[in-house]
Amino acid sequence: MSRRKPNNMRARMERAAGGLLRQHHACIVDASVPEVQVMLNYNNLGQIISRTVANALCDFAHHWTVYISAICQNGPERWAKSVEYELAGIHVITKLPDLFEQPVQDVIASCNPKHVIGHAWIAVPDSITIDEQHAHRIYERVSAWGIPQRASA
Template structure:
């Protein structure tokens, strides 16, 4: 006779949290200079209202993250262009521990961009191993208003 695996509550919570995030196609977006940060559905580009269950699923469970860092620029003729890089740190990380990975890549990319052309910069963090195309990332950034934002006071 087989012996059943013991009930592991932490594993069940992690599995349920990942299922919730995958079902809602959650991505965390941050844009500067306004400093706006929030969660968005990366497929439909609609804002996800803040809620305790969703926040716990993102912050309290370690995930394999994919981070898309981008700088939005506009040249003298008004043409928009972006400089972007995608980072996928190895291993599972809590959201609080991603700051170092994001900050290093973010500062490097901003330093490489032309300060006279720079309109905004930001990142999209996805709590899954999913790669974004440039078009998908542009749609997400457009949905949060990266091209016409006001500087935070």
């Protein structure tokens, strides 16, 4: 008699969704100034428009790495003061903004209020590290400073 585990379709679907998100390097970027929320490939900064990837991102709970920033500007100088952390446990994406509402306020409070023009966050359904320069490129891609990105020639 066989001692195989019973088929668990939900677990199989969750593993497949996680693999799909890692393959596409999917992340969610939300910026308050242009009021945009978009799915991006965090490696090549291309927008992800696949319904399958969107379903994998939104329908299942994941372990999230979150990069929260206060978007600042003083004349032509633009910068972001940021903090990165991993959320404990697994969460559905619809609950994320509630989980880091206080950290967003803390990051904004640590900046000069004359320079703060908004806030933004990057949420990746994986355990990764985003460096400051890479986050800056992601924020420029979604026009987090309210200045549209110039087309590359």
